[in-house]
Structures are given as C-alpha cells and as structure tokens.
Ligand SMILES: *[C@@H]1O[C@H](CO)[C@@H](O)[C@H](O)[C@H]1NC(C)=O
C-alpha cells in the first residue's frame with residue numbers, strides 16, 4: 428500500500444517536471460512573447476485614460492484616471508481628430524523608461540450600433556507592400572488617413588530625439604486597439620523603429636490570415652487581451668471553412684476569464700497559442716457581452732459619458748495647441764520643457780471652449 432502511493436507520487440512528480448520542461452521549450456521555438464501581467468495592467472490604465480474628454484486634465488495628467496500606476500506620465504502630444512471622432516496621445520512613462528502611445532475607442536452615441544456594424548465589415552483593401560494581405564478600409568484609414576498619424580509620428584520623433592532609442596508601447600481598446608495595431612506596424616515598417624510592442628484590449632479583427640502572418644513577423648511581441656464573453660474580439664466573424672476569405676486575428680491572445688469550482692471562482696489569464704485563433708481561448712465561448720467589453724482588469728474602458736465629439740478644455744490650453752482648417756486639434760509640449768501644470772493653465776483662463 429505505502430509502496431504504491433510512493434510510486435504514484437513519483438509518477439506525478441515526473442509528469443509535472445516533464446510538462447513544465449516541455450512548455451518552456453515550445454515557448455521558445457515558437458517565439459511566444461513573454462506575457463507580463465504587471466506591464467499589461469499598467470498599459471490598460473493608459474488605454475482607459477485616453478477616453479477622458481477634458482483635454483486640460485488629460486494633457487496635464489491630472490485627470491481622475493491619470494493616477495496610481497501611471498503617475499508621473501509626461502504628455503508630449505494630444506491629438507483630437509474632430510472630423511472622425513478620434514483621440515490619441517503620445518508621452519513618456521519614466522517608470523517604464525518608455526514612450527507610450529494610446530488610442531481611444533469609438534465614442535459614438537451607441538456602442539451597440541458600432542458593434543452591429545462590425546458584422547458587415549468587408550476585407551476591402553490591400554495592405555501596401557504586403558502581397559495578398561487584406562484589411563478593412565475603415566480601421567486602416569482611421570489611423571493612416573486622418574490627422575492622427577502625422578501628429579503621432581511627429582511626437583515620437585521628438586521624444587526619440589530627446590530620450591534616445593527607448594521602448595515604444597502602443598496600446599488601445601476596441602477600435603483604438605485596431606489603430607494601435609496599424610500604428611505599431613507603421614512604426615516598424617515605415618519608420619524603422621526597433622523596440623515597438625503592441626498591447627490591445629478587446630480589439631476587433633482587422634485583416635485576413637496573410638495580414639496576420641506578416642503582422643506577427645514584424646511585431647512578434649504583440650499581446651491581444653480578450654475578456655470573458657466580450658463580443659468585439661469575435662467580430663468581424665471568423666469563418667474557418669473559408670480560410671482564404673475570412674478575417675483572422677494575429678497572435679498572441681491572452682484570454683481573461685473566470686474558472687469556477689462550485690462556490691470557488693478565480694480569475695485566469697490564459698496565454699493562447701501562436702495561431703491567433705486558438706479555439707480554446709475566447710473562441711471557445713460565445714461573444715455575447717458588451718459589459719465584458721468595457722471593463723478589463725477592473726478598469727473602465729469607455730468615456731464617463733457617451734458624448735458627441737467636441738473639445739472640452741481651458742483657454743489656457745489653447746496656447747499650447749493648434750487647430751487645422753477642419754477643426755482637428757493638436758496640443759504639444761517639447762520634451763525638454765518642464766511638465767505643464769494644471770494651475771498654470773487655469774491661470775490663463777478657465778472658461779470652457
Ligand atoms: C514586467 O514589467 C514590469 C513593468 O515594466 C517590469 O518591472 C518587470 O521587470 C517585468 N517583468 C519581467 C519578468 O520582465
């Protein structure tokens with residue numbers, strides 16, 4: 428009796444050691460990125476802060492969401508594309524010794540309408556320079572054909588001139604995740620940036636399998652976080668029986684979900700396989716939740732109110748900004764200048780524009 432229990436223990440120990448060792452090896456041969464929970468939960472706060480509509484509080488990093496793990500962030504550029512209702516920023520997180528770029532998700536009056544639209548998005552344009560890679564024009568143009576891209580690239584260049592070749596983290600939620608992906612690719616392919624890492628939350632699919640393959644070659648360290656039954660990562664739909672025609676996610680998904688054993692429920696962060704469409708991750712459940720879409724790691728990923736696109740700021744901020752002919756707005760600070768304080772802005776006038 429004692430002897431057989433001993434044997435079972437030995438077998439289990441061997442199995443455990445063996446499987447640990449094997450997992451380690453697979454990770455390295457497939458270049459699965461190392462998933463860093465701490466870093467990801469810092470970045471989700473940036474993806475949340477970019478939803479703040481008071482530009483003065485956001486630019487001076489004094490908003491309610493601009494605290495805790497992101498304290499000390501130095502904003503360099505804040506851009507609001509009024510025509511297309513987009514918002515993004517670039518700054519430097521000294522704690523991370525990195526540039527952080529964040530894109531806001533959709534700010535339409537109804538997120539339900541936006542989600543319904545996602546069912547019908549076509550793969551309708553070729554990604555330049557990547558044969559057979561197709562993407563959806565709306566996601567592509569939101570980054571490439573608006574006032575967002577020139578403002579972002581200009582700010583990254585200024586940050587690099589001042590801080591040197593530091594890491595660049597690109598993040599965003601929902602539609603902002605799609606824009607973060609195009610931005611990361613743009614930095615690598617067109618701007619010859621080196622240390623770029625993309626982390627997105629609840630992003631939709633943006634291209635076909637060929638695009639996903641190119642994408643993961645250029646940005647192998649991308650983390651695409653999905654949450655429970657969040658509907659958006661399920662869209663536009665994936666048709667596995669039409670492999671040439673369907674949308675296809677790029678790797679590496681990290682699926683947040685709860686595992687329950689009777690009254691014991693605990694959260695799991697599952698690092699998924701290198702296919703981009705791991706059937707044992709978010710695809711294993713139905714995407715039927717909007718609630719799961721707007722909160723990741725306990726952090727709100729939406730505006731405090733759904734509002735139409737308008738600019739909210741103090742007159743003081745106007746001195747740092749410029750507006751183009753279409754009403755799009757950019758606020759900038761040179762990295763070498765002191766961080767702008769809220770009280771110096773308010774002193775210049777506190778009427779809302
Ligand atoms: C994870 O990221 C945090 C924050 O950037 C960093 O301090 C930590 O060293 C990282 N951990 C690993 C294992 O790389």
Ligand SMILES: *[C@@H]1O[C@H](CO)[C@@H](O)[C@H](O)[C@H]1NC(C)=O
Nearest residue numbers: 510511564568571572573574
């Ligand atoms: C880019 O946007 C402008 C308007 O903002 C539009 O007229 C033009 O057709 C767009 N270009 C492409 C290639 O879609």
